[in-house]
Amino acid sequence: MNWEEYASNALKSFAEVTTAGELAEAHTAWLGRKSELKVGLRNVRDRETGMALNAVRERLEEAFAAREAELERGALVQLDQQLDVTLPGTRLRRGRLHPLTQIRREVEDIFLGLGYEIVDTREVETVWHNFDALSQPLTHPSRSHRDTFYINDDTLLRTHTSTGQIRVMEERQPPIYIATLGRTYRRDTPSPKNTPSFHQVEALAVDRGITLADLKGTLMHFFRAMFGEGRDVRMRTSFFPFTEPSVEFDVTCFLCAGEGCPFCKYTGWFEMGGAGAVDPAVFEKMGYDPEEWSGFAWGLGLDRIAAQRHGIPDIRMFWENDLRVLRQF
Numbered sequence: 300m301n302w303e304e305y306a307s308n309a310l311k312s313f314a315e316v317t318t319a320g321e322l323a324e325a326h327t328a329w330l331g332r333k334s335e336l337k338v339g340l341r342n343v344r345d346r347e348t349g350m351a352l353n354a355v356r357e358r359l360e361e362a363f364a365a366r367e368a369e370l371e372r373g374a375l376v377q378l379d380q381q382l383d384v385t386l387p388g389t390r391l392r393r394g395r396l397h398p399l400t401q402i403r404r405e406v407e408d409i410f411l412g413l414g415y416e417i418v419d420t421r422e423v424e425t426v427w428h429n430f431d432a433l434s435q436p437l438t439h440p441s442r443s444h445r446d447t448f449y450i451n452d453d454t455l456l457r458t459h460t461s462t463g464q465i466r467v468m469e470e471r472q473p474p475i476y477i478a479t480l481g482r483t484y485r486r487d488t489p490s491p492k493n494t495p496s497f498h499q500v501e502a503l504a505v506d507r508g509i510t511l512a513d514l515k516g517t518l519m520h521f522f523r524a525m526f527g528e529g530r531d532v533r534m535r536t537s538f539f540p541f542t543e544p545s546v547e548f549d550v551t552c553f554l555c556a557g558e559g560c561p562f563c564k565y566t567g568w569f570e571m572g573g574a575g576a577v578d579p580a581v582f583e584k585m586g587y588d589p590e591e592w593s594g595f596a597w598g599l600g601l602d603r604i605a606a607q608r609h610g611i612p613d614i615r616m617f618w619e620n621d622l623r624v625l626r627q628f
């Protein structure tokens with residue numbers, strides 16, 4: 300093989316190509332893994348030939364790189380000549396956050412303002428964290444496979460964000476002020492008010508001398524920050540296995556301010572969620588002394604707040620990702 304001739308042919312072909320694609324092809328042909336030069340290099344038996352072939356290879360690689368840069372500059376110049384910067388541009392559509400993300404951030408801000416820490420823990424949970432630690436009776440229907448998505452006998456998709464409170468209490472000693480936010484799962488048939496996956500926010504406060512008055516004060520602050528001054532909160536007795544006493548709480552309708560309208564079915568109130576004083580039995584499982592510590596917990600569905608805030612009649616709309624809907628927020 301006459302390597303001088305090989306080199307001059309290669310240089311000629313680099314000079315003749317006019318596009319980056321053709322140049323790449325020429326590179327494969329003259330310098331690629333299967334090119335005569337590379338095969339020659341692999342079969343070298345003596346030092347002198349090796350040095351000579353390497354010199355050829357270096358020369359060709361340099362020429363290739365130079366030609367590549369040249370073609371690139373040419374392409375830019377051409378683009379510059381074609382480009383008329385005075386033409387009207389394409390209008391870019393500005394992105395925005397999903398309404399649920401917006402509400403979530405707003406809720407987080409309110410809690411941060413109250414000195415709470417925002418926590419989101421795992422969505423795949425143990426049965427113990429989801430039910431047992433919260434004193435959910437073994438016979439409770441929410442434990443059944445018809446209501447809950449089980450991964451196996453001990454593992455499930457969390458049905459509420461209370462699991463995050465258990466995880467935090469397991470790891471820390473009071474005082475604790477946290478809000479757990481995140482996605483939760485239940486085997487619900489999709490309807491205007493329910494979806495199998497939804498978002499919850501739950502707050503937990505554990506400290507010395509906490510009473511239901513603190514709970515009510517926190518709820519009032521939260522809903523006034525969320526829905527505006529003048530909102531009122533009322534509590535009705537209820538039952539949850541992990542709080543004692545337990546309440547459900549309502550907030551004055553933000554459309555009619557309590558006067559009564561079709562939106563609140565003329566009651567003047569909206570049901571918002573559940574709350575209560577943390578049951579001493581839960582504290583005992585966490586190794587807290589119930590004589591020393593007391594606390595409250597409350598929770599509600601973020602999807603429902605977002606729906607009420609925006610007057611959305613069907614929460615499935617949040618999951619359909621129809622841009623005509625989402626672009627309105």
Ligand SMILES: [Zn+2]
Nearest residue numbers: 552555560563
């Ligand atoms: Zn109303």
